[in-house]
Amino acid sequence: MANVDSIAVAPTGSDPAPRSDQAPQPPDGSGRAPAARVRALVAAAPVLLTDGAVVAFALWTVLYHLAFLFGLAPSTTFLIWIGGCLVALGGSLWWRRRGRASAAAGRVREAVEGAAPAYPRPLLALVLGAGTVAAVTAGLTTVDDGVGEGIPWWIPGGFGALAAAGAMFLVRRRWLATPAGDAPAAAATPLSSAYALIVAVLAAISGLFFARNSVDDAFFLGKSVWVAERDEVPLRDFLFTDGVAPAMNSQPPVPSIEVFYGAFAHVFNLHAASATWYIVTPVMSVVAVLALWRLVQRWAPRRAVLAFTVAVAYLYLVAGEDAALGTFHLTRLHQGKTMFVAAVVPLMWVYLTEWFDSRSRRALILVAALSIVATGLSTTSAIVLPLLVGGAVFAMMLVGRWRDAILAGAAALVYPIGATIWSRLNAGPITENAAAAFYDAEVTYRRTILFGVLGVIGGLALWLGPLIARRRTPQLLVAGSTLAMSVLLFPGVLEALNSLTGIGVVLWRMPWMFALPAVIGILCTVDLPRLRVFGSAAIAAALVASFALFGTPMWSPKSYVTVHEQPVWKLPQQRKSIVFWMTRLDRPDGVVLAPSTLMHTAPMVTSRMRVVSPNDRYLPDYGIDSPFAQDRLKLVALANGKPELAPVPELAGAIERLNVTTICVYTSNQVARDLAPQLGFKQFATRGRPGAMTCFRRG
Structure with a gap:
């Protein structure tokens, strides 16, 4: 790890590289050969698909909320939404024909980082040492059979806070000493984008054969079935009393995803469960995998395809535990909270990176649109999103980007916080659930980042990730996320938040703010002297072997999943x-x-x-x-x-x-x-x- 401040020099040349997530697009009327146009379209496909999905679902969520004012039936709202999507698509095509869309000039090339100011070796050693101690002690504090119990949590909590603060200092120092634009991300190429698309499609197909029963689907999918059969949004209780009792105040009608499933099924005369699990969920699976690809490709200093492969392997091979991130992916992406952690979180980091890199108005609009998407997916967004954005905003303020940080914070938080305030004013305070479990920092870490070897790997990604990610904006954002996580994992902080807010039942979800699968994948990109690609391949192989040996795969019965020979509803x-x-x-x-x-x-x-x-x-x-x-x-x-x-x-x-x-x-x-x-x-x-x-x- 001593080589984290030694990075390969980029090849020189006159051809500029496009932004990493905005692949080159053929300008209209250029007369380019069809093959070149196809290659450009393939290279741009992950961006077009994910950004298009964000804009489309943001539009649906806004229309769904406006429908309350006008008393529109879900099917009517859905038809208006289809018309709005067509108008938006037509407007986008017209904009491109007018030549106002940004088109990258020159050929696509691999952009890698050039030389950068070296970290002060004593402080670098301190951060590496503290981060390693925090990762090892956090991962080994408790294991399945109880071996390793007895390590006080203040050890990983304290060393983690020290590593996070030190990493932030180092990254800030490097940012201020590195010229803007000196650390370009790897440009999207037709080959790498095609690989990501193939993986995304295969993942979506595999998800059709997994069935993971979730008692929460009685509410989530039950609401979709109600909408599909009755073409109305249930504003009172629909589970117990057929509309007689008031609605549960812990489940306000703010999320729009369940109504989307029901409206889609009603319009096309399908059963809501079939429409959800056979049609919409595979599309969401593609978007979630491409969101992961975009973040890895944006943050990795090199070898993004290899890092992406490791990240996907982590999700497939490390499930089992009910709160593990692998269980919040293909097997239950139909649940809004799962789509939030699997797609919204990585895309929010992508858009924030682009905004702070380029101050692109397009990126800021996408940040705002994605915050609306998050609101439409889950009430969890009102808790996790401020933590995510807060870490990013704090990091950017440390380097003097106050205006950019404030604009990003406003764009990301106004809609979800406004929707939460509206729902609380109408539904009243959340009823305290005495049976709900509260998890302290140690158990939260063990449930989400896991324990044993996997917990150590997760800890290394958490506390050393800022030193490995591509420098400037990605490093700074990872450092901000690590610092926010370390503060929350410090002994007593979650307890204090629970006593102040009463939301302890969902505080265990706060690690969702950290893009763990992506950063774990980026671990294999560390530049080992004289080994280069072979070193990265060895690290990647060791990581995947650890996932296979110590993790529980997504398809295991221990992950509460059954695998079938044909696509099935996700229930017994x-x-x-x-x-x-x-x-x-x-x-x-x-x-x-x-x-x-x-x-x-x-x-x-x-x-x-x-x-x-x-x-x-x-x-x-x-x-x-x-x-x-x-x-x-x-x-x-x-x-x-x-x-x-x-x-x-x-x-x-x-x-x-x-x-x-x-x-x-x-x-x-x-x-x-x-x-x-x-x-x-x-x-x-x-x-x-x-x-x-x-x-x-x-x-």
Whole structure:
């Protein structure tokens, strides 16, 4: 690592290189050969696809929010959105024909960094040493079997803060001593862009065969199913009471992604689950992978393709843990929060890099558009986005770029913060969930950046990444992100934030601000003396081998994923079959009681069959000790065959109050089968194995 201040000199020549994320485009009327135009289009494709997706979804989110004012149906909003996209596309083509779009002159070449001022060796050694100690102790503080417990968190927390502060000082010093434009990023080439496109398409195809069950889909996809079947946005509770109870104040109607799925399905007469998982999610997978490519290509000092390959391998091979970043990718990209961490975070770093590099008005507009996208994807954006942007803004202020930093901060934060304030004014403060878990810095690190060898690798990326990334803007932004992360991981900081804000249940997501997969990939680009490409290849091989040996792959059952021979809905297929069977029964009007796993699945199949408790985790929003929640929990225990059942009179009262008219239980649940007649129900339907069921209806 002592060579981090020794970087290869760029080849000289008269041909300027384009910005890394704005590949050369053929000027209109230039008469270029078709082959040259195709190569230019392929080189530009990752930029065109990702930027186009950002603008399109930002437009949808704005229209969705405006639709509240005019009372528009989702299908109407969707048709207006299609028209708006066509107008935007036509305007973009016209702009290019007028020659006002930036077109890079000259041939595409590989741009690498030239000589730069050397770091002071004593301080460099201090940062490298402190960062290494922080990474090793953080990764080995706790491992799966408990070995390694006992290292106080102040050791990695303290050394990490020291490394982050030292790296910021070094990077700032180099920035101020390096002329602007002296560290160009590698230009996009047709070959590298084609490789990224192929990887993105293959990733999207592979994701079709992965099924990862998530209880949160009862809400997220259940909302899409409601919109698809009824063509209306549910502004009151749609899970438990069919619009009778107020909406959960922890789930305001600010995100637009679920309504987009439902509106798309309604307009094209598709089932919302099929539209989401078979059509929209593969497109989102392509965008997410290309977003990762763009960030790696923008930040890597050299060998971006190799770094990108390592980053993709990390996502595929390091999953398993419920909060690991590999689980927030292909297997559940349909969830807005997952698309936020997989695509919005890397693209925000790309746009901020371009803005601070070039002060391009286009980049600032894309920053603002992406902040609208983040708002439309998840309420998590209102927490993570300020942390991400805050680290970048602070870093740029340290080098005197106050105006640019303030403009970027305003562009990135005005819309999500405004939407959050609006939702809180209308829905009230978030109800405190006493059952929600709070994770301190140590557990947050272990859940997201992981532990053991993988935790050490993640720590090296976190605390040494600023010294490895391409210098000037990328180094400065990585350093700002590292400093912000290190402050948050310092002992006691998360506890203080939790006590001040009451949002401890989501504070474990704050590492999402750091583009970990991209920086881990960039680790292999460190320039080893006399080894060059062979050294990078060796590091890349060692990293991928570590992922394979110590990680749990995305397709493993330990990652809660099943792999199928054909594209499937992302839920257990037997549960899906049983719920569809239940919908075809001759049931009386009213509410259905079934095992929890089936009630979690029911909203993803239809909004027309209301069940007792689609997701018990949302009951605290209505008061866990209230009759609303307790009646449901008593009946869920009955349907699940739990021994600690409430007395028959209490069960009968809950059935009456909730208007339960149908009970379907697994045939093996003898307790429920025996109690059903005592509760006034008669058997009327059975289903054979696998998944044998017995159903009763009110007599």
